[in-house]
Amino acid sequence: MAEELRKxxxxxxxxxxGLYCIVITDRDGVPLVRVATERAPQLALRSTFISTFGMATDQGSKLGLGKNKSVICMYSNYQVIQINKLPLIITFIGSDNCNTGHILSLETLIEPLLKDLKMAVTES
Known part of the structure; x- marks a missing residue:
């Protein structure tokens, strides 16, 4: 199952x-599935970086605007897009000029495959 998802x-x-990496993690940043090119920044793949989304989304929901769906961060050389599919988080890392809308549209292609992963995370 995991190998098919990775493929x-x-x-x-x-x-x-321009997309360098797709990582699916639990809310604590523990990677479940990761695919990356050699251009993916290694520091951004660490669970300490990825887990900050969980904290940020919790704080964002306190603003009274509703549940946070995604966070897009633009850096000088990269962009990081994280999508809230709790208990899972999908992280995309791409170049600074990668098409952000195209990355966001991948959510609909990935979401149907998350059912088994969600069950595995909630059971453990």
Whole structure:
């Protein structure tokens, strides 16, 4: 199951020009599935970096605007897009000029595959 998901994510990674990495983690930043090119920044793949989304989304929900769906961070050389699919978080890392809308549209392609992962995370 995990190998099939990894293969599918690799195909998606190759379809988006400038996308370097797709990581699916639990809310604490523990990676469950990761596909990356050699251009992916290693520091951004650490669980300490990825887990900050969980804290940020909790704080964002306190603003009274409702449940946070995603966070997009633009850096000088990279962009990081994290999508809230609790108990899972999907993280995309791409170049600074990668098409953000194209990355966001991958959510609909990945979401149907998350059912088994969500069950595994909630059971453990």
């Amino acid at each position: 599918y994510l690799t195909q998606l990674l190759e379809k988006v020009n």
